[in-house]
Amino acid sequence: MRMNSILNRASRNFLWQHPWQLVLAIVGIALGVAVVIAIDLAMESSLKSFNQAGKAFSGSATHRIVAGDGGLDERLYTRLRVEQGIANLSPVVSGTVKLMQPQQETFSLIGIDPFIEKSLHSGWQNEQKEKFPRELLNRLMTEPNSVLLSEKTAQRLHLQVNGQLKVVTERGPQSLTIIGLLPGNNAISDQVLARLLITDIATAQEVLGAYGGLSSIEVMIDKDTPEALAAIQKVLPGYAMLVSIDSQADSMREMTDAFSINLKALGLLSLLVGMFLIYNTMTFLVMQRRRLIGTLRLLGVTRQQVFKLIIGEAFLLAIVGTIVGIALGIVLGQGLLYLISGTINALYFRIDAASLMVTPLQIAKGVALGIGATLLAVLPPAFEATRLSAVKVLARSQLESGSRRLIKTVGSMSFVLILGGLSLAYFSGNSINFGLASVFLVLFGFGLLTPVVTLAFMNLIERVFGRFLGILGRLPARMVAAEISRTGLAIAALMIAVSATIGMDLMIGSFRQTVAQWLHSSLPADLYVSLSGEKMTAGKAQSDHRLKDKLAGLNGVEMLSTALHTKVSVNGKLTKISVYELNDKFRQGFIFKHQVNDDVWMRFDNERTVMITEPYAYHHGVKPGQQVFLKTDQGELAFDVIAIYGDYNGDQGHLAMSRQNYQRYWPDLGYSGIGVYAKAGADLKQLENRVGELLTAHQAVKSNQDIYKASMEVFEQTFTITETLRWLSAAIAFVGVFSALMALQFERTRQLGILRAIGITSMQLTVLIVSETGLMGLVAGLLAVPVGFLVAYILIFVVYQRSFGWTMAFYSDSGVLYQGVALAFIAALFAGVFPALKMAQTKPAEALRTE
């Protein structure tokens, strides 16, 4: 038998004899990998589902003609095709429908022209195994409300050809006839088709209520014929834009970049805490085997062989942990997918029916991360193992005194990291990555400082408690300090997780307060009427105006304000714009981010001006006094930027323009909403009822309180993912503390046996161990408070401002701090209960036999 296999067996047997350590090490690796993988999978799947849904109907198109929320006038298609003679165009009408039964699933309804050029065949057509029967396409054109859907979806929902599909749209319930099924041919195709209903343009317009409108026109332009692009640009109306398909996908990714980076940072935080756990466990496994390693060295095993042994062992653990982590990550990713796509829906763009897509590249990333992080974490203990003397096995106390020297050195180094982190936050311009790196440096720096602080704290506790409670009172603090190489790491991991929790809590709390204040000031009307529906729908503008006149004439109405939310091309990018008809009350609700001149409102109403939101100013580097170029029906015109105002409705930012101004350059699209201001003393409930009587089924009236509540609900929903992830990292830290405590108690079994032999009862022993772990939690919690404050400060004023362009006030909440300390204390206390009970139940005779 070869030497190496015997060595490996010696090491393996040890691991089998310590199943707890084995399991906890694997859990540490698995949890760290799972969180990172889950975030990556969920984020990428959300974006991919958006792109794939696009591909399903863009086919091989190179460009797309798009417009604001109102969509395109279908006459534009005729103009381009007939008047300009541009071939390779494909009109598309798309929207969302909800199944009435069984689970109200959401589907994308896509209306296409089935007889467009083959070169522009949509993705779904190209995905088919065989050529699609022409007869079906004819039926799609000729039979009203006919649709195609995927075979798998039909099977799943027990639907058949010629069966009816009941759906609900903004126009109310509709009935669609399934005339054919689309067979998928690979996994991607199945995913593309899973939530897709294909129909022809006319049916889509009717079902979605977009009469005379198109969502987009897909265009295929040969690289060699750039003149075609110019020809299209020439006839495009002011509200429409020609964008390349690639740049649109890029801009979607760009839009969600900050969100994605912040989520991934949270995942890395879990991995960092997980690495502490792996390091701790591996150090334990090495230190507990110092006698074995010493003996092996005595027998002639070289330092390199010892090193290889430890690394090989870690590698095996990493493989098992990573496999478990990836499996767990996929399950977790499924859960996070709904949270992430929900947040993207609320903040960025609509994603319908995202499903988790796992690619080999993402699995490979997970494998590299799990194995890489484990090997990195195991390097220090592996080197430590090679240093173990061949002739003399070091006593635990000697190892600890060596650790204390190391802790002091590392403690001094920690200041360099903390100061480096703070400097990075201050001097790194607008980089989100550097902002997050500064948070990590500060957290890691304080993590390294934790053992030094722990020693000082334990010294103090020992003096105070020792005075009143004697030796037994002194012992818990003494035990923490005596094994600082182990306890210090567990406390550091817990401190990092809790301070990140405090930091995020303070940040979310500050954000919540800021948004609440903004909502209060930006909702001055008593009632708000929302006028949803496709803005291109014929006659919408006229009917909106008629409604406005009726509202103005209602008894109890003092005045009105209106808003139209649409999109225009600003400096070549399709950008949201809010068009306002304001009154004095509404004007007071604007929170300007700088001093404005007295004539700001006069200029807003009468001159070619816009105001910009804070995120827009930040992302585009635009300041008051500068100009932005807007594409109007009269060509591209310069508008003066006259003010920056606070707005937390989305992080991409938008422009505000007076309605007078807008109507000079763009067609009338009606309103998105009308604010109703009641006369003093008017009965709001009655007024709401009177307003309701004037509305159609797709219009709604809500009080400002209802809108406030709904907006705050959206706010809470967007932070659900953050909350979930920080609890996950706290859970990993808990496993870390638990693992460290289990390891510690097992290692000192004999010492605890002696205490039992000289007369300490099992209850006293339990109290002793739980007090020790409680002290560990307390020091972690107390240190986490100032660190959490610092993290919150960097998150609010550096990371979030750089990510989203929002400024917010710092609101400290003492409740968060108490909760943070309590969290650390209780987590550590709880983590200590099981080891304490286990030790208390261990028979003293057995404990004394332990070496």
Added chain:
Amino acid sequence: MTKETAISIQQLSKSYQESGQQHAIFSNLEMQVARGEFIVLLGRSGSGKSTFLNLISGIDPPDSGKVLINGTDITGLSEHKRTLFRRHHIGFVFQSFNLIPTLTVAENLLLPLELIKRVTRQDHQHVGQLLEKLNLADRLNTYPDRLSGGEQQRIAIARALIHDPDVILADEPTGNLDLDTAEQVLELLDILVRKAGKTMIMATHSPEVIGKADRVFSVRNKALHAHEFDS
């Protein structure tokens, strides 16, 4: 005059389980130890000497039989009560010293007292005096890992006696020491234990101890065998 019985062992049996099979260590042991008597237990490694001491101290419960110390049947006590009994009546000296590494020399000595009562200034003085007797007065605030083996064992003996127990159980107290140091430790036990009239049972391999013992037993074939010596 008949001496009062300090330890009475009646029909004591103990076994352990390995690979699903029951292996007897002792079967129906009988022994009476008088107050102030010094008993030596001889036997090979693994013969069960340590287990026998653990049974007497109540650290390990027997399968059957009784252990009476000063008339109290400790086998009839709950685990908690056995611990409290041990705290007051028994002092332990181990082969590998077993001082608490996170406590100083003084704290190691005071701990058994603190478990019984509130430690007073007199107790601190008592510890100081005891350490002076042991020539270790200057190591009061030293941690055990800074002491030599002999010093550690002297402290361990002092810890076993500090709370004035009735019975001292010593499990190969010289097993880890060189000859000279072992001699000193035995001398110390003789002075501190025997002269104080304490009852002591010592498990040992050391033949030097035999001469100092009142009675010698060897543990063999699951039973205690008394050795007869010519007077």
